[in-house]
Amino acid sequence: MNLPIIDLYSPHPLSTAIAIRQACIEYGFFYLVNHGVENELGKAFHESRRFFSLPMDEKMKMARKEFRGYTPLDPTLGLQGDSKESYYIGPMADSANVKLNQWPSPESLGNWRSSMESFYWKLFGVGKKLFSLIALSLDMDEDFFEKIGAIDKPSAFLRLLRYPGEMGGHEEICSAHSDTGALTLLITEGVPGLQICRDKSKEPQVWEDVPYMEGAFIVNIGDLMERWTNCLYQSTMHRVKRTGKERYSIAFFVDPHPDCVVECIKTCCSESSPPRFSPIRSGDYMDERLAVTPV
Numbered sequence: 001m002n003l004p005i006i007d008l009y010s011p012h013p014l015s016t017a018i019a020i021r022q023a024c025i026e027y028g029f030f031y032l033v034n035h036g037v038e039n040e041l042g043k044a045f046h047e048s049r050r051f052f053s054l055p056m057d058e059k060m061k062m063a064r065k066e067f068r069g070y071t072p073l074d075p076t077l078g079l080q081g082d083s084k085e086s087y088y089i090g091p092m093a094d095s096a097n098v099k100l101n102q103w104p105s106p107e108s109l110g111n112w113r114s115s116m117e118s119f120y121w122k123l124f125g126v127g128k129k130l131f132s133l134i135a136l137s138l139d140m141d142e143d144f145f146e147k148i149g150a151i152d153k154p155s156a157f158l159r160l161l162r163y164p165g166e167m168g169g170h171e172e173i174c175s176a177h178s179d180t181g182a183l184t185l186l187i188t189e190g191v192p193g194l195q196i197c198r199d200k201s202k203e204p205q206v207w208e209d210v211p212y213m214e215g216a217f218i219v220n221i222g223d224l225m226e227r228w229t230n231c232l233y234q235s236t237m238h239r240v241k242r243t244g245k246e247r248y249s250i251a252f253f254v255d256p257h258p259d260c261v262v263e264c265i266k267t268c269c270s271e272s273s274p275p276r277f278s279p280i281r282s283g284d285y286m287d288e289r290l291a292v293t294p295v
């Protein structure tokens with residue numbers, strides 16, 4: 001399978017928008033190149049390795065609260081057998097919520113926090129630019145998502161993931177799911193395992209490998225974007241299959257601001273194709289979903 005390739009800073013934004021539209025309709029996934037963060041990726045994975053190499057008691061001081069912090073590798077924590085440990089950094093702009101983030105102490109990892117913060121803001125810049133192209137792809141003004149309050153205040157989550165290489169009982173080390181928010185940027189280092197299922201209604205399910213493309217982000221549409229577009233753009237199921245190799249990945253969830261109301265975009269409905277979903281506050285939708293979905 002060859003996913004479409006989108007150039008974030010192509011000199012022809014309108015043709016990029018057309019290519020994005022086709023990718024989101026056909027796959028819900030694409031590669032993003034020329035995003036400007038290529039040179040930071042090696043450092044980010046280096047920092048991720050330093051984090052996960054901390055002693056367990058250090059990591060557990062940052063145990064996950066309010067969706068921020070560390071989750072150890074432990075299937076009994078309700079992770080449906082997923083073999084992964086993770087660390088989440090929540091939105092950094094809102095002064096009340098920014099305090100909920102949990103950071104390793106400077107004694108243990110030096111200036112780790114500031115390098116992750118700077119990485120967060122770079123990814124957020126990519127996310128914002130991508131939102132403007134998605135708006136164009138839907139025949140809307142490029143500042144549409146900003147104007148409706150979706151991305152003017154960052155509500156993105158950065159997730160570091162580590163899948164140990166040991167062989168275990170479950171075939172999936174990250175179980176099949178669709179992402180809840182609007183857009184996800186996924187970065188891997190080339191260890192395989194990521195697969196997508198393009199037709200969720202087909203039985204048996206057909207899973208296709210997503211090949212690694214050096215320097216590219218793998219972008220996928222989440223459920224709220226699917227709702228916004230009245231299912232024109234698909235939020236595609238994906239999973240990580242066990243290969244026995246240790247794997248690190250980084251996911252950046254560019255979620256809409258919790259107060260933004262997600263309702264069918266006017267170019268995505270008509271008399272013959274009315275809105276399928278009622279408007280919903282993004283924060284309410286995310287809370288409902290996260291209450292029942294393992295993370």
Ligand SMILES: O=C(O)CCC(=O)C(=O)O
Pocket residue numbers: 159161174179186188194238239240249250251
């Ligand atoms: O680790 C990966 O490659 C996929 C992670 C993922 O899909 C997620 O965290 O939502």
Ligand SMILES: [Fe+2]
Pocket residue numbers: 177178179184238
């Ligand atoms: Fe995902």
